[in-house]
Amino acid sequence: MAGIEVREGESFESFMRRFRRACEKAGVLRDYKRHEYYEKPSEKRKRKLIEARRKAWRRRKKENY
Incomplete structure (x- = not known):
């Protein structure tokens, strides 16, 4: 907090x-x-994978400039 x-x-x-x-x-x-609702472990893995892809995409996009 x-x-x-x-x-x-x-x-x-x-x-x-x-x-x-x-x-x-x-x-x-x-x-x-x-944390408002329970997130199944499979959903958590999927969300983290998507976040990692977005982060990598942004990093690659930033390097190209």
């Missing part, structure tokens, strides 16, 4: 903005959605 402290004189809106950014950076929401 993202640990954010309120700064002195900081408005609630700016605090919430920093908190949301920290949660997004830490991947809290993504992790929550992933």
Whole structure:
């Protein structure tokens, strides 16, 4: 979980903005959605394989530029 402290004189809106950014950076929401339902081991392997393919594709695409 993202640990954010309120700064002195900081408005609630700016605090919430920093908190949301920290949660997004830490991947809290993504992790929550992933654990919302049970994922079978076969589905987990399939998801990881797809993620690895995407990552490799992005890496190759970046190297070509």
